[in-house]
Amino acid sequence: MKAAKHVAAIAAGAMISVALASTVSAGDYKADPKTFATNYEHITIAPEWTGEDKLQLKLPKNFRRWVFIGAPLTPHGLNGGRANFPEFHNVYVQPEAFQHYRDHGVWPEGTIMFKELQLVDSHGMPGEQADGSRFEPSGRGYFPGKVNGADAAVKDSTRFPESKNWGYFNFGHHEEPYMAVAEAKPIAACAACHIANADEDMVYMKLYRPLVTPLKRTDN
Numbered sequence: 001m002k003a004a005k006h007v008a009a010i011a012a013g014a015m016i017s018v019a020l021a022s023t024v025s026a027g028d029y030k031a032d033p034k035t036f037a038t039n040y041e042h043i044t045i046a047p048e049w050t051g052e053d054k055l056q057l058k059l060p061k062n063f064r065r066w067v068f069i070g071a072p073l074t075p076h077g078l079n080g081g082r083a084n085f086p087e088f089h090n091v092y093v094q095p096e097a098f099q100h101y102r103d104h105g106v107w108p109e110g111t112i113m114f115k116e117l118q119l120v121d122s123h124g125m126p127g128e129q130a131d132g133s134r135f136e137p138s139g140r141g142y143f144p145g146k147v148n149g150a151d152a153a154v155k156d157s158t159r160f161p162e163s164k165n166w167g168y169f170n171f172g173h174h175e176e177p178y179m180a181v182a183e184a185k186p187i188a189a190c191a192a193c194h195i196a197n198a199d200e201d202m203v204y205m206k207l208y209r210p211l212v213t214p215l216k217r218t219d220n
Contacts, residue, residue, distance in 0.1 A: 028162055028187045029055055037158045040110025045094040047112055047154050055159060055184045057152060057169045063114045066092040070208040075120050075142050077131030087117035088144050091208065101212060107201055113153040117173065121145025149173035152182070153190075153202070160184070163191035166202045 033054050040046050045066075048058040069091050076086045093101075097111040120132055120142050128134045133142055150171040157165040168190035169182035185191075194202045205212075 029053075029160060029167070029184055031159055031161065035158050037109060037156055040108065042096060042100045042108035043094060043110035044096050045112075046110050047156070049159075050181060051183075055167070056181050057154060057167075057184070059150070059171050059178055059180050059182070060112055060114055060152070063092050063112075063116070066114065067095050067098040068092055069098070069211045071118075071144075072204075072207050073120075073142060075132055077120075077129075077133060077142075085117075087119050087148050088142075090116045090118055092116070098212070102214060107155055107203065109155055109157060111155040113203065115151045115153075116147055117149040117151070119145045119148045146175060148175065150178045153194075155201075160191075163187045164195060164202050166191060166194065168194075 036049070036054055045060070047060075050056045050058055071088045071090045073088050074083045074085055076083045079086075092114045094112055097108055100106070100108045101111075121134075121144060129140070133140050136143060152169045152171070154160075154167050154169070155165055156167060160167040168185045170185060171178040171182045191202070194204075198204050199206055
């Protein structure tokens with residue numbers, strides 16, 4: 001039953017994505033630059049915008065110093081050898097956005113969800129299995145290897161009202177160095193899946209809530 005519901009949800013998401021793809025294009029974001037936010041009330045490490053339309057995002061600096069909130073993984077070996085997103089997805093958010101969410105249950109304007117991709121370290125390694133897993137002293141599993149790209153989602157209702165206030169960016173799916181600047185992706189490319197499937201404010205919070213929630217005993 002659960003599997004059937006999961007397949008149905010994926011199918012519904014795909015249908016919405018197709019519908020969006022038929023009505024929007026790479027020129028999705030038509031808001032007047034005069035209305036764009038120039039600062040963010042609750043954010044210190046703010047998104048840096050560039051380009052004539054102020055819709056290009058500069059690669060955030062020192063994102064690995066931000067708060068780490070999770071690392072979903074859907075490896076090739078568990079998806080018929082062809083997973084759409086086979087890497088670990090190491091997700092970081094600015095410390096002040098993290099704290100604001102803890103205090104208010106809402107991601108503030110200017111939040112950057114930064115995702116660095118990290119390949120499964122298996123090929124050519126001793127003990128590699130047919131599904132891409134291998135053995136370490138802790139046991140058989142999937143273990144992180146080389147970084148393999150970076151993406152970002154930015155909450156800015158002045159720039160991205162057409163995609164429920166979030167814009168999505170890709171800084172390259174390859175090893176470092178990443179691109180210095182990225183353009184907003186068409187809605188059908190990224191936002192559509194979040195619109196169809198994300199459980200809270202365009203974010204898959206069920207994947208990150210355990211690390212966002214304060215520890216019960218020390219409240220930190």
